[in-house]
Amino acid sequence: MTKLVNIKEMLKNAYKNKYAIPHININNLAWTKTALLAAEEFKSPIIISASYGATKYFGGYNVVYSVVNSMVSDLNITVPVALHFDHGSYEQCVKALEAGFSSVMYDGSHELFKVNYENTKELVSLCKKYNASLEAEIGQIGGEEDGIISSGVIVSDTNEAIKMKELGVDALAVGIGNIHGQYPSTWKSLDFDTLEKIDKDCKMPLVLHGGSGIPSEQIKKAIKNGIAKVNVNTELQLVNAKAIKEFVLFGKIDQDKNFDPRKISNAGMEAVHKLLKEKFTEFGSINRIK
Numbered sequence: 001m002t003k004l005v006n007i008k009e010m011l012k013n014a015y016k017n018k019y020a021i022p023h024i025n026i027n028n029l030a031w032t033k034t035a036l037l038a039a040e041e042f043k044s045p046i047i048i049s050a051s052y053g054a055t056k057y058f059g060g061y062n063v064v065y066s067v068v069n070s071m072v073s074d075l076n077i078t079v080p081v082a083l084h085f086d087h088g089s090y091e092q093c094v095k096a097l098e099a100g101f102s103s104v105m106y107d108g109s110h111e112l113f114k115v116n117y118e119n120t121k122e123l124v125s126l127c128k129k130y131n132a133s134l135e136a137e138i139g140q141i142g143g144e145e146d147g148i149i150s151s152g153v154i155v156s157d158t159n160e161a162i163k164m165k166e167l168g169v170d171a172l173a174v175g176i177g178n179i180h181g182q183y184p185s186t187w188k189s190l191d192f193d194t195l196e197k198i199d200k201d202c203k204m205p206l207v208l209h210g211g212s213g214i215p216s217e218q219i220k221k222a223i224k225n226g227i228a229k230v231n232v233n234t235e236l237q238l239v240n241a242k243a244i245k246e247f248v249l250f251g252k253i254d255q256d257k258n259f260d261p262r263k264i265s266n267a268g269m270e271a272v273h274k275l276l277k278e279k280f281t282e283f284g285s286i287n288r289i290k
Contacts, residue, residue: 004069004102006133007082007229008170010045011205015228019284020208020219023047024276025086025233026064027054032071034269038276040077044285047103047229049084052092061085061099069100079289082133086231090119097130105135105173113138113160117167124168135207135229136164139175161198171205171229174198178210190218192225199226207231212238216282223284232279239275240268 007021014021024035026048039046050064058064068083084103085096093104106123108116120136127134138160164172176191190208199206205228208219212235219230247267252258280286 004072004083004100005080006102006127006131006170007047007084007135008133010047010080010082011171011228013288014045014285015205015226017288018224019288020223020228020230021045021047022276022280022283022285023049023084023086023207023229023231024236025049025051025054025231026068027057027237028265029067030265030269031236031272032067033075034272035276036068036071036075036077036081038273038280039079039081040075042277042280042286043079043289044280045080045082045288047082047084049086049231051086052088055085055096061095061101065100084135090123093123094126097126097132101132103133103135103170105137105171107137109137109139109173109175117163120164120169121167133170135171135173136167136169137173137175137209138164158194158198158201161202165202165204171207172198172202173207173209176208178208178214190214190222192221195222195225195227202226205229212236219282230279230283235279236272236275239271243271244268 010021022044024046026032026035032048035046035048048068050058055061055064058067065083071077072081082103083101084105085093085101086105087107088096088104090106093106096104104123104127106120108119123134161172161174174195176195178190179187195206206226207229208222208227209231212232244264244267247253247264252267253264258264
C-alpha cells in the first residue's frame with residue numbers, strides 16, 4: 001500500500017525513459033475509484049487531479065483529499081499516486097497544500113511574466129515546506145478551463161522557460177498550440193519546433209495540457225521531445241456521457257433495477273475504464289511499476 005506522493009520522482013523517471021504519466025481529472029467519487037483501479041490493474045503511476053471547479057463540486061479541498069487518500073488505502077493501491085491541484089490561483093494552491101494535496105499547478109499564465117515568476121518563486125518555497133511538487137505554466141493553453149477562456153498563446157520566449165526551471169519547479173506546462181476541451185476541425189498540429197527548443201534548453205519534465213483529441217502520433221512525438229505528463233479529461237467525459245446516453249435511450253435503464261444510480265454510473269465508468277487503458281498504452285506508462 002502506498003501513501004500519496006508528489007510528482008517529482010515519477011516525472012523524472014518518465015522524462016528519462018520517454019513515457020508520460022497520465023494526469024486524470026476526477027469529476028466524482030466513481031471517477032476517482034475507476035482511475036485508481038485502472039492504474040493498479042495496469043501497474044501505471046498516476047496523477048489524480050482536481051480543478052477548482054471539481055473541488056467545489058466535491059465539497060471542498062479537505063473532502064477531495066480525504067476521498068483520494070482513503071481510497072488509496074481501502075482499495076490497497078500499490079502504485080504511486082499523486083493528488084494534484086489543477087490550474088490554481090496562488091491562493092487556491094495554498095489552500096490545496098494546507099489540505100494535504102501532494103502537488104499543485106500554479107496557473108500564472110494570464111499574469112504578466114513578472115507576476116507569474118514571483119508567485120511561482122514563493123510557491124516553490126511553500127511546496128518544499130509541505131514536501132509537495134509544483135507545476136508552473138508559460139504561454140497559454142487554448143480553450144476553456146473552469147470558465148477561464150483563452151485563445152492560446154504559443155511560448156514565444158524560451159528564456160521564460162529557463163527562468164522557471166532555475167526557480168526549481170518540478171514540471172512546466174507549455175503552450176504549444178494545445179487546447180482545453182474539444183479540438184476544432186481547423187486545428188492542425190502542436191508546435192513541435194517550440195517544444196523541441198524548450199526541451200533542448202531546459203532538459204526537464206514538460207506537461208501537455210489539453211491531451212484529449214490530439215492525434216496519437218503527435219502525442220508520442222511530444223513524449224519523445226520532453227513531455228512527461230499528459231492531462232486527459234474531455235475525452236473521458238465524452239465517452240462517459242455517450243455510454244450513459246445509450247444506457248437510457250436503448251431502454252437498459254428500465255430493465256431489472258437499473259434505475260439504481262450506481263448502475264447508471266457504472267455504465268459510464270466501464271467506458272471510462274476502457275479509454276484509460278488506451279491512454280495508458282499510448283503514453284507508455286503501463287507496467288512501469290514492478
